[in-house]
Amino acid sequence: MTAIPRSPRLLLLSTVTLAVAGIALLGIPHGQVPPATSRATAPRAATDPSSAAAVPPAGQPTVGTAPSTPLAAPLSPARESALPPHGEGVAGDRSVQRNLEAAWPADLPAxxxxxxxxAGRALLRADATGVGRVKWPTVFPDSGGTVAPAFATARFRIQAAIARRDGSPEKALVHLVWAGMDRGGTFTDLRITDWFFTRTLEKGTAPWTWQPRI
Structure with a gap:
């Protein structure tokens, strides 16, 4: 019997080996990581501090983090203050009145x-310029004498005025914003004065009486 040459036998063994390896590779799904690799990387994922902080335990809120929210828009000047900037002149008086009414809604009947x-306007004018003080003898007891006005009549104006309750229906205050030039020649606007009143129950008298603030 003739012996088979060695080279064909080696070729046959190599072919069988490659076939077995190919069948084994085809048995693994495409993209799946071999089991040995998964076991090697699992402990690292569990002990990695960054991974543990990124996902909190189920049922527990995150600490030190907040959802992203848009920044609030800056407040307009009208919302930040009930008064406009100084120096707008007569043109800004309507804005002063409107802002006061918006900031302090009406709570008294007309x-x-x-x-x-x-009454509040008359009291303020009498107090600042001296005009009409004789009408308020209890407020200005020295109105019969000569009193130099603190503010020039020509440069005095009331910019805005509102009347509101002062803690009860029987009490009220008049809140005034005004402008004027003092004796030294300094003109200032957005000055604020409050006058306080109580309801008058006597017939034949004014419905509200001025009261000093104690």
Whole structure:
């Protein structure tokens, strides 16, 4: 019997070996990591501090983090203050009045608000310029004498005025914003003065009476 040459036998063994290896590789799904590799990387994922902090335990809120929210828009000047900037002149008076009314909503009926505003304006004018003090002898006991006004009549104006309750329906205050030039020649606007009143129950008298603030 003739012996088979060695080279064909080696070729046959190599072919069988490659076939077995190919079958083994085809048995693993595409993209799957071999089991040995998964076991090697699992402990690292569990002990990595960055991974543990990124995902909190189930049912527990995160600490030290907050959802991303848009920044709030800056407040407009009208929202930051009820008064506009100084120096706008007569043109800004309407804005002063509007902002005061928005910042402090009305809480008095019109039949109370009207006489309060009239009295408050007259008191402020008399106090600042000396005009009409004789009408308020209890407020200005020295009105019969010669009193130099603190502010020039020509440069005095009331920029805005509101009347509101002062803690109860029987008490009220008149809040005034005004401008004027003092004796030294300094003109200043957005000055603030409050006058306080109580309701008058006597017939034949003004519905509201001025009261000093103690």
């Amino acid at each position: 039949h109370d608000e009207r006489p309060l505003l009239t």
